[in-house]
Amino acid sequence: MSDWRSVCTAFVAGLIGLIYPPPSLAQSENPWYKAGQSELRTHLARQPNTATARNIILFLADGNGIATNYATRIFQGQRLGGYGDEHIMAKERMPYLALAKTYTTNAQTPDSAGTAVAFLSGIKTKNGVLGVDETLRRGECDDVAGAQVNSIGDLAHVMGKSVGIISTARITHATTAALYAHAADRTFEHDGAQPKGCVVPDIAAQLLQEMVTGKLDLALGGGRRNFLPRSVTGEEGSPGKRQDGRNMIAEALDAGIQYAWDNASFARLNRDHSAPVLGLFASSHMSYEHDRRDEPSIVDMTQSAINYLSNNQKGYFLLVESGRVDHANHRNNAFRALVDGSAFDDAVARAVAMTDPGDTLIIVTADHGHTMAINGYCGRGSPILGLCMKIDPKGESHRDRPNLAADNKPYTAIGYLNGPGSIITRQADGTYFGTRPVPDQAGVTDPDYIQQSALPRGSQTHSPVDLAIYAQGPWAHLFDGTVEQNYIYHVMRHAFEAK
Ligand SMILES: [Zn+2]
The missing domain is CATH 3.40.720.10 (Alkaline Phosphatase, subunit A)
Structure with missing residues (x-):
């Protein structure tokens, strides 16, 4: 009985498909679209593994x-x-x-x-x-x-x-x-x-x-x-x-x-x-x-x-x-x-x-x-350990021009909320004062570079x-x-x- 029901359902679905074919999408040949379809098939094929873990x-x-x-x-x-x-x-x-x-x-x-x-x-x-x-x-x-x-x-x-x-x-x-x-x-x-x-x-x-x-x-x-x-x-x-x-x-x-x-x-x-x-x-x-x-x-x-x-x-x-x-x-x-x-x-x-x-x-x-937090508006290909680079008005990445903060200085893609790299530094008289050093690409991509952070702390x-x-x-x-x-x-x- 249930077999007949499923055969009938499939037949009706097939007829509807003939009368109303799915609309062809303008993006169906787009490589991103195809990759998304492939990702969907991978997820649909997943079967939970309920074996004992050795x-x-x-x-x-x-x-x-x-x-x-x-x-x-x-x-x-x-x-x-x-x-x-x-x-x-x-x-x-x-x-x-x-x-x-x-x-x-x-x-x-x-x-x-x-x-x-x-x-x-x-x-x-x-x-x-x-x-x-x-x-x-x-x-x-x-x-x-x-x-x-x-x-x-x-x-x-x-x-x-x-x-x-x-x-x-x-x-x-x-x-x-x-x-x-x-x-x-x-x-x-x-x-x-x-x-x-x-x-x-x-x-x-x-x-x-x-x-x-x-x-x-x-x-x-x-x-x-x-x-x-x-x-x-x-x-x-x-x-x-x-x-x-x-x-x-x-x-x-x-x-x-x-x-x-x-x-x-x-x-x-x-x-x-x-x-x-x-x-x-x-x-x-x-x-x-x-x-x-x-x-x-x-x-x-x-x-x-x-x-x-x-x-x-x-x-x-x-x-x-x-x-x-x-x-x-x-x-x-x-x-x-x-x-x-x-x-x-x-x-x-x-x-x-x-x-x-x-x-x-x-x-x-x-x-x-x-x-650790990631600063924004970086173009694709901005080096993750380097400066955050511009996207130009036509939408292309600009890997030779960094974005500038409101202080007119570039900033790195990675920053921290606190730590030893604080931009607020201790002055000779014991007070704290915030003025950011200007980061340059050679300096920030050095292995020993200390990322800039907001609050000062000896250890982040x-x-x-x-x-x-x-x-x-x-x-x-x-x-x-x-x-x-x-x-x-x-x-x-x-x-x-x-x-
Ligand atoms: Zn720790």
């Missing part, structure tokens, strides 16, 4: 807000020789997207600790604390035991999966530490940073403990100084920070953990999963990508980690943090933010190429934004603006609409446990 890779670029993301797209596209606008980053090829609300329980503007607890443990908590809920009084070690929460790493371990973390910042820094540590303050990275009598091991000691007990299989990043005593100098000549005399790199080696500190020792690591891997490639944070010398890139670390973790047939959880987009933004140095953001996207591309979307959920997001602030979450793989379609940041954990858990 693996989950969570990519997190610290401080990579919407404006930084936009600027990185243009930057990457212009490096490839285009205008930039049309470029599609690896994460932007993913089929699903949501916006995350990033506030924490005590802050409209979040930090990297509170936000990491949200996406790694599924709850909102205070700024500045790791692996604990909001009942903890910040800095009070005695409160930790009663406030501890579990992370997605704990769940993956219980499920028999391997767990890995990567950061271009210190591996004891907020984002990655939230996976394996419980701390009353994110700054408790080594024992000397903790209050006297703190009953909880410092963050570096907790990391080693997790590796020795087999809960954490791989950790690659910076922060070597937090594992060495003050009396010991690291491979590159910087002393350790520890006051308890522990040489935790020696302890790791004694426990059978493999250790790497530069490119050569990184290349020698055994990736057959026979022993856990600890890579500490810098005393503090690893270098910005632009300044990187004898350290593996985020792409190299991601590839190595996936190779290593894939040996476990039960799967893995991997957290990859690009930690220094945040630091460059704090300095108003857009160049390094975009170069690191671009390397981060290259790591995403490598992971996509190495994994099967049928069994691996890949999520790409940030923890919070910054006050975070911003609470919503963030993009990109996803592909099992249950990625659950990233849809405007969601709370802690929802990310719940999708990951569902994808791991779905039957």
Whole structure:
């Protein structure tokens, strides 16, 4: 019966189509129109993947807000020789997207600790604390035991999966530490940073403990100084920070953990999963990508980690943090933010190429934004790190003539609301006065250029603006609409446990 009904419906629709053919559009052969049609067909063909996720890779670029993301797209596209606008980053090829609300329980503007607890443990908590809920009084070690929460790493371990973390910042820094540590303050990275009598091991000691007990299989990043005593100098000549005399790199080696500190020792690591891997490639944070010398890139670390973790047939959880987009933004140095953001996207591309979307959920997001903003009325092809160029009255881009602000001076495409590049500067008599230096193309495109900002601050602030979450793989379609940041954990858990 219903078959007959559908045949009749199709017949009538066909007749109507013959009598009233769709109007031919003047623009139907326009390449933009055809591209839009092709994009529509891609979306119509999408089928949600409801398989169980064997693996989950969570990519997190610290401080990579919407404006930084936009600027990185243009930057990457212009490096490839285009205008930039049309470029599609690896994460932007993913089929699903949501916006995350990033506030924490005590802050409209979040930090990297509170936000990491949200996406790694599924709850909102205070700024500045790791692996604990909001009942903890910040800095009070005695409160930790009663406030501890579990992370997605704990769940993956219980499920028999391997767990890995990567950061271009210190591996004891907020984002990655939230996976394996419980701390009353994110700054408790080594024992000397903790209050006297703190009953909880410092963050570096907790990391080693997790590796020795087999809960954490791989950790690659910076922060070597937090594992060495003050009396010991690291491979590159910087002393350790520890006051308890522990040489935790020696302890790791004694426990059978493999250790790497530069490119050569990184290349020698055994990736057959026979022993856990600890890579500490810098005393503090690893270098910005632009300044990187004898350290593996985020792409190299991601590839190595996936190779290593894939040996476990039960799967893995991997957290990859690009930690220094945040630091460059704090300095108003857009160049390094975009170069690191671009390397981060290259790591995403490598992971996509190495994994099967049928069994691996890949999520790409940030923890919070910054006050970077993009100035306007720039013609196409204006260099994203340079001056904002004119569009002439006939509608063509004018890449030799910059737009002028009301003070008759050019302005760059990228600016910040606050930070060290403030146009309001401190005078000899202690007062502040605003007069903008004249930016010129050679100066503003130098890697060390500090973008102009409105308010003066020694370090530019975070911003609470919503963030993009990109996803592909099992249950990625659950990233849809405007969601709370802690929802990310719940999708990951569902994808791991779905039957
Ligand atoms: Zn920051």
